[in-house]
Amino acid sequence: MSQGHDAHATSHEAGAVHSHRGAYIRLGVILTIVTAIELALPFLKDYPEIWNPIKPVWAPLLVVMSIAKFGAVVAEFMHLRGDRRVYQFLFMSPLLLAVVLFPAVGALSVVTFRPFGEGYASTAIDVRSGYVAPTKGPALEAPLADEKFVLAFNEAKGKNFEAGKKIFGEKCVSCHGKAGEGVANLGFNLTDNCYKYGSTFKDLYLTVAKGQNGGKMPAWSASMKGEEMRQVVYYIKSLKGSNAAGGQPCVGDQVAD
Amino acid sequence: MSAELAHADDVALSHDAGHESDHDHGHPATVENNFLGLPNIKLAMWAFLGSECMFFGSLIGTYFFYHGKSLAGPLPQDVFSIGITSISTFLLLMSSLTMALAVDAMKLGNKNSARNFLLVTALLGATFVGFQVYEFSHFVHMGLGLSTSLFSSTFYVMTGFHGGHVTIGVIWLTMLALLIHQGKLNTQRLPVSVEVAGLYWHFVDIVWIVIFTFVYLLEFIQ
Known part of the structure; x- marks a missing residue:
């Protein structure tokens, strides 16, 4: 997605204001292809011979594709790449804070507030009714809290x-x-x-x-x-x-x- | 209409002192610039979007914190329809492209083209909201009310706030297209006005990129 700026330099007249139209449309096509790959997933599940070998890599791959799309839209459509530092700072610092803070709070809560953690999400009734798979490890330990x-x-x-x-x-x-x-x-x-x-x-x-x-x-x-x-x-x-x-x-x- | 636009141009240009010197990113100097020499409105939008990261971060974080801890069904796998959601996801993604093209057209001074791209963007956004209304009513029919379970509460609040943002964006873009059509906006300011609306719109799109992958798609891996 970095070809955008190089491309317009050669294919368009240099001037005070220049068009990014070609780069935008190219990125739109790339985003469409990535989305199509993401969407193939639920349908592949019906074909175990294809699904089973790729099953372990799909989750990380989906996360990577999502981050790539996120980054591409921010960098190119929102034009943050190469824009003023102050804009980058105003947006990126809370974004990083959110990405670090919320998973951390979630992880901490699982440790300190046991009822929401593993072992307590699944009762015998859950397991019997097919709602929650039996938890790994020692089931139903003594509660740490509440x-x-x-x-x-x-x-x-x-x-x-x-x-x-x-x-x-x-x-x-x-x-x-x-x-x-x-x-x-x-x-x-x-x-x-x-x-x-x-x-x-x-x-x-x-x-x-x-x-x-x-x-x-x-x-x-x-x-x-x-x-x-x-x-x-x-x-x-x-x-x-x-x-x-x-x-x-x-x-x-x-x-x- | 073109006479009005020409008039607006003249008025704007007569107040335009530093226009020639500024061709960094096409921000004309008539826009109220701050001490950094940047348009205030754009700086404010980036600051706002930064705060929105924390806002949606907390909503998405809460959803995952309570994931798999619902007392009663239906659960995500029971209600999600990937086929329908992928159509609306694709429409929203394409609306980001048309929004970028609107900003681009406006920077080149092509008002009619910018107006048309804005309208297409708003239409795609409105369709997305329509899909969400359909999805929500389908879920309610399945017995998933706002207070049914931890899943339903966190899901509706998260996606509902996102849908609200899209709705506000649709209204904003439609008004902007209308004002451009009527020639009522200061021509020198238009590129920044459209660009700032675009920043908001793209942000709404990237929030959905995250929600779609982490809430919908990953649900089907487990």
Whole structure:
């Protein structure tokens, strides 16, 4: 991106004011290409043979591309490169402060305020419901700070889960069975790894809210609040893979995770 | 309209003492310069953008501080739609290009071209805001309200403030294009006026470059 100034010196008449148009358009094309590479990512995930080898390098590569784009826009479009020192100082010093300060505060807080740190983000319920992967290292050590907070934190999670379980017991068991094992010709098995309409929160939520299978699964948004649908989905996610006895056969795609 | 512009030129030039000496970056001397010999308005904008770094830094930092600590779903992976967000991201990126071209055209004294590029920039920005409104309403439909979880609160405040900045920018650029069209601005000041609006606009774009990569794209790596 440094060719901008050299280019206009040769391709344009030198004068009091000169055009950077060519350099700007070139940079626009480069930024487009970089963005296209970034966006290829979510689609590559569907091709494991391509995705798996490059998986470890994608995160750092994305960060580098983002910083490069950031720098290119500031240096060229905002013309900070080669501009007065005072402008550079006014912008760069708070930028560096922000880049250093906020991650540092975040890191420090994880150490000193344990409830937000590793080991406490994931309770057993989280792990069961598929929301949070089990933490590495010794799980659930003694808290370093604020025991009350930990209790409140876990209680809130538990309430969510219990509320979802209760709603499931009232509205869902007639078709999906008491343990979610499914009922022939009525409701699919929710305890295997097969989800005809998807198993992410989004898929499950939309299935609950809008209904599926030509109305066999009713649209619950008519009679349930968003909060309630969220809680029941939270519970349904915990059923996946529990393989309740007498479960209905697999319908739809096998979901790996 | 051209008669008005010519008149504005004359008025400006009659007050223009040091115009010939200044061809550093095309800042005419009629702009109120400070003791450093720099246009005050541009210096103020850079200082403001410096403070904005801290402002958005704190919002983005807060988002990551609470990342993965939400009590209830939906979580980012459940609601984010990379396809839709990439379109709006691309539009915002291209608006930075048209903004740079507007500044360039204005420096060359090409008012009509500058006005048109400003309008295109504002239009792209407005489309970005439209996409964000759609995204937010989709998320709310998914059960993700402002106070649903740590994720939703930090996400809405962060992206909402960014969307607010874009909205202000759209209004600013539209007004600027309108005033240029009507010839109501001092011609000597115009290049700096457009340049300063451009600085603000590019900053809004780079904030989104950071948010898009760190909030949206990296979410799909894990």
